[in-house]
Amino acid sequence: MAKALIAYFSASGVTARAAKEMAAATGADLYEIQPAEPYTDADLNWMDKKSRSTIEMNDPACRPAIAGGVQDMAQYDTVLIGFPIWWYVEPRIVDTFLESYDFSGKTLIPFATSGGSGIGKAEKSLQAHCPAASWAKGQLLNGAGAADWAQRVLKG
Numbered sequence: 001m002a003k004a005l006i007a008y009f010s011a012s013g014v015t016a017r018a019a020k021e022m023a024a025a026t027g028a029d030l031y032e033i034q035p036a037e038p039y040t041d042a043d044l045n046w047m048d049k050k051s052r053s054t055i056e057m058n059d060p061a062c063r064p065a066i067a068g069g070v071q072d073m074a075q076y077d078t079v080l081i082g083f084p085i086w087w088y089v090e091p092r093i094v095d096t097f098l099e100s101y102d103f104s105g106k107t108l109i110p111f112a113t114s115g116g117s118g119i120g121k122a123e124k125s126l127q128a129h130c131p132a133a134s135w136a137k138g139q140l141l142n143g144a145g146a147a148d149w150a151q152r153v154l155k156g
Contacts, residue, residue: 099129114142
């Protein structure tokens with residue numbers, strides 16, 4: 001039987017709620033992509049050009065360090081990757097995650113939360129950072145429906 005992992009980064013708790021709902025509904029394992037240096041409210045102030053998140057997002061090469069890692073990534077066939085949309089794409093820490101493992105032969109499925117942006121640009125960016133994976137169509141999950149969507153995509 002295929003084994004699934006739901007890996008997610010959440011800055012405010014919105015993406016975390018969706019990921020936990022999906023894991024509970026599907027039985028998939030759950031992994032939180034946590035920054036080695038946690039983000040403060042000031043770090044997340046996108047209106048401040050000197051905030052940490054703004055500086056990171058303005059530097060395509062930035063790779064914030066992650067605290068901890070996935071135990072035995074090889075056991076997973078499918079990985080759902082969740083994140084909030086920042087500047088129309090995934091946060092740089094998600095790129096750190098993607099570049100930390102060999103996803104060859106695995107199916108990766110993105111899901112995102114957003115106050116107004118779509119997931120299209122993020123999907124293209126993710127694929128560029130991790131071309132060895134087999135990417136499935138992602139989903140913007142704002143509000144209800146995360147569990148149902150996860151059940152559908154994991155049934156294949």
